[in-house]
Amino acid sequence: MKPAPFEYVRARSLPEACALLAGHGAEAKLIAGGQSLVPMMAMRLVRPAVLVDINDVDALRYLAVEPAQVRIGAGTRQAALAADDRLAAAVPLIRAALRWVGHAQTRNRGTIGGSLVHADPSAELPLAAVLLDATLCLHAQGAPVREHSARTFFTGPMSTGIAPQECLAELRFPRWPGPRTGCAFEEVSIRHGDFALVAACAQVRLDGSGRCLQAALAIGGAAPVPLDLSAAAGRLAGSDLRDDDIAQAAAEALRHLDPPSDLHASAGYRRHLAGVLAGRVLTQARDRALGRPGAADRAGGTERP
Amino acid sequence: MSERRYPVAIEVNGVRREGTATARTSLVDFLREELRLTGTHVGCEHGICGACSILLDGDPVRSCLIFAVQADGHRVTTVEGLARPDGSLSVLQDSFCEAHGLQCGYCTPGMLIAAHALLARNARPSEDEIRDAIGGNLCRCTGYQQIVDAVKLAAGRLNGDGAK
Numbered sequence: 001m002k003p004a005p006f007e008y009v010r011a012r013s014l015p016e017a018c019a020l021l022a023g024h025g026a027e028a029k030l031i032a033g034g035q036s037l038v039p040m041m042a043m044r045l046v047r048p049a050v051l052v053d054i055n056d057v058d059a060l061r062y063l064a065v066e067p068a069q070v071r072i073g074a075g076t077r078q079a080a081l082a083a084d085d086r087l088a089a090a091v092p093l094i095r096a097a098l099r100w101v102g103h104a105q106t107r108n109r110g111t112i113g114g115s116l117v118h119a120d121p122s123a124e125l126p127l128a129a130v131l132l133d134a135t136l137c138l139h140a141q142g143a144p145v146r147e148h149s150a151r152t153f154f155t156g157p158m159s160t161g162i163a164p165q166e167c168l169a170e171l172r173f174p175r176w177p178g179p180r181t182g183c184a185f186e187e188v189s190i191r192h193g194d195f196a197l198v199a200a201c202a203q204v205r206l207d208g209s210g211r212c213l214q215a216a217l218a219i220g221g222a223a224p225v226p227l228d229l230s231a232a233a234g235r236l237a238g239s240d241l242r243d244d245d246i247a248q249a250a251a252e253a254l255r256h257l258d259p260p261s262d263l264h265a266s267a268g269y270r271r272h273l274a275g276v277l278a279g280r281v282l283t284q285a286r287d288r289a290l291g292r293p294g295a296a297d298r299a300g301g302t303e304r305p
Numbered sequence: 306m307s308e309r310r311y312p313v314a315i316e317v318n319g320v321r322r323e324g325t326a327t328a329r330t331s332l333v334d335f336l337r338e339e340l341r342l343t344g345t346h347v348g349c350e351h352g353i354c355g356a357c358s359i360l361l362d363g364d365p366v367r368s369c370l371i372f373a374v375q376a377d378g379h380r381v382t383t384v385e386g387l388a389r390p391d392g393s394l395s396v397l398q399d400s401f402c403e404a405h406g407l408q409c410g411y412c413t414p415g416m417l418i419a420a421h422a423l424l425a426r427n428a429r430p431s432e433d434e435i436r437d438a439i440g441g442n443l444c445r446c447t448g449y450q451q452i453v454d455a456v457k458l459a460a461g462r463l464n465g466d467g468a469k
Contacts, residue, residue, distance in 0.1 A: 001350035005308050008328035008374050031375075038370040039351035041329075051328065053375055079364070103441025104419065105355060108364040109371070193440055 003041035010053045014060065014139060017167050020052045022141040026164040028052055032060075032075055033110035035102065036118040060113070060169060065090045069175055074113025074168045078125075079104070081112060091173045093203060096185035097128040103193045113168045116153070119160045122196040122221035124185065126154060129171065130226045131201050131218035137170040138162060145169075154225035176214065180206040182288030184281040187221075188273050190264065196221045197265045200277035202233065202285040204241065210290060212241045217249070217282060222259035222274050229253040233282065241286045250278035311374045317342065318386030326373040333357040335373035336383060344384040344414050348443075355442030358415035359383050365422040367441075384414035387421055397421055397459040406455030408446030415442045420456045428464055432457070 011017035021028055029048035031037055032055060040046040054060060060075030063084060070091050072081070081087055082098040094112075101107060101115070101124050115125040116136065129136075129150035136153055138146040140163065153161050162168060187199035199220040205213045217233035220226040232253040239245040259270035310325040317340060324339040331350070336342045336359070348356035350369045357368040360382035368381075387395050397420055400406070407413045416439055423430055423438035430438065435456045436449070444452060 003329040006328050007309065008311060008372065034370055034372075034375075035352060035367075038331075038372075042351045042369075051372075055375065103355070104422070104438055105358055105365045105367050105441045106352065106370075109361075109366045 001042045003038070004044055004047045006041075006048050007050045008053065009050060010056055012056055014054075014057055014167065014169055015141070017052055017054050017057060018139055018141040018165070020050075021165045021167065024050045024052075028164075030054055030167060032114040033077065033106075034114075035106045035110040036114065036120070054167070063087055067175070070173045072112055072171045072173070074116075074170060075111050076113075078102070078107040078110045078112060078115070082107060090175055091132070093128050093132060093183040093185060093201060094125075094173065096183060097124040097201065100124045100185065100187050100189075100192075100196065100199065112171060116150075116171070117160055117162055117168050119154050119158050119225075120195065121154075121157050121224055121226065122199060123226075124187070124196070124199060124220070126150070127199055127201055127218050127220040127226040128185070129173070130154070130228045131203060131216050131230075132173050133228075134174070135172040136168055137172070138166040139169045140166045151228050156224045176203065176205050178205055178213075180208070180210075180289045180291075182206075182285040182290070184284035184288065186277050186281050186284070188277065198222055198259070198270050198273040198277055200274065200281045202278070202281035204236070204282065204285045204289050206241070206286075206289045210240060212236045212239050212286075215241075215249070215282070215285075217253055217278060219253065219257065219274050219278060222257045222270050224260075227256065229256060229278070232256065236282070241282075243283070246279055246282045246286070249282060250275055253278050311377070313339075313373050313377045315373075315376050315378075316380045318382055328372060328374055330373045331369050332359070332371040332373045332376050332381070333368035335376075336368065336381070339373075342383050342385055346411055346414050348411070348415075353443070354412070355415040355419065355439075356412055358418040358442065360386075360418060360422060363422075363425075365418055382418075384417055387417055395421075396462050397424065397456070400459035400462065401452070401455045404451050404455035404458050406447065406452045412442055412444040412446075416444065416452055420452075420459070423456070424460055424463060429460060430456070 027049035060073045062073040064071040088095040134150040136148045183203040185201040187196035189196045202217045204215045215233040215236040216230040259267045261267040308327045313326050314323045346356040348354035352370045359368045419439045
């Protein structure tokens with residue numbers, strides 16, 4: 001479990017990191033938190049010739065809460081985001097997702113940008129980015145900043161639309177307006193902190209009378225990429241989000257799934273989980289939007305799954 | 306061709322230590338083999354077991370997932386740094402002994418680091434918070450219950466509840 005030899009360079013700024021990537025081409029790899037990259041290097045699934053360390057690039061660590069969106073520097077640690085109350089108020093889904101990400105030791109080191117570019121199909125932060133249709137800002141030397149929708153960024157397991165010379169610098173998460181917005185994130189894994197067998201998240205927005213204005217649903221672990229199922233959930237708009245409306249939307253979402261079978265779970269079991277979790281996150285999101293105590297609050301608190 | 310070595314200077318348990326390491330040398334290997342601080346254990350070497358947990362600039366992290374060269378210029382606390390200056394055990398370490406929070410001892414340095422970090426920011430953790438804090442550390446002996454008991458015992462003592 002030792003990585004193959006490589007050269008190490010520390011970048012002090014984003015332009016320097018981009019210049020190093022441009023100079024070394026596909027032989028180079030960026031390292032931020034390293035919580036996914038280093039295990040892959042240890043197993044020699046990845047063998048970069050040059051490792052460009054961007055941990056000293058302070059300009060990649062920030063959080064800007066704006067009226068319509070939240071901008072997050074890609075190098076911001078997961079633990080810092082989980083602890084940030086401004087972020088939890090503006091885009092609560094991110095804290096809800098982070099509850100399921102790894103362990104304290106990995107969240108202290110792991111970054112939000114690293115999780116997105118690693119693109120594990122069952123990972124939580126990519127799923128949240130897909131649900132909210134976050135925008136990814138990709139920098140490269142001598143090129144204008146490229147903005148990429150999270151919904152088209154993921155192309156397969158551990159595969160994304162990022163080019164070898166590009167560095168993910170910023171993530172922009174849109175804020176849904178209004179006080180009657182609720183979200184939820186749930187998953188089933190063999191142990192807490194393990195990769196999800198299936199993960200699901202939802203966000204809904206209601207009007208003053210409790211009617212649904214907007215609904216989004218995404219499911220991870222059930223396909224090679226995190227799946228946006230907002231087309232199925234979008235049918236909930238105009239409904240009162242009764243339990244049977246939600247059950248119908250969850251059933252509709254399942255029609256778009258063709259989950260894989262592996263050592264850990266059969267396709268049938270994953271399908272079953274996807275249906276249960278889709279219904280559960282939509283119900284919890286509704287209850288939170290309505291300000292109802294109960295199941296939603298318990299799931300959103302510190303109680304362990 | 307010999308592999309390039311990089312200078313590494315780290316403040317370990319309050320003392321500046323210097324050495325060299327190849328880029329691929331993990332921080333835990335550097336601590337153990339270069340600095341001869343063998344308290345930190347190497348388990349899975351890919352970030353699953355938590356045995357190699359250390360504090361990096363005060364926060365618990367896995368030292369198998371950081372290259373030594375990345376820690377250059379940073380501050381590290383290992384399990385050796387938890388004992389009192391005279392070498393006697395800390396309240397937390399004593400509590401692990403008394404509550405039978407260890408058996409084979411392999412996970413213990415990582416458990417101590419995780420529990421120490423928890424108590425440093427949360428003096429009265431709930432049982433759930435204790436379990437969450439050690440959730441990234443595998444123990445194959447104790448079934449975890451005595452470890453949780455040990456952390457509770459230490460928290461109580463550090464808060465001045467009861468004896469000691």
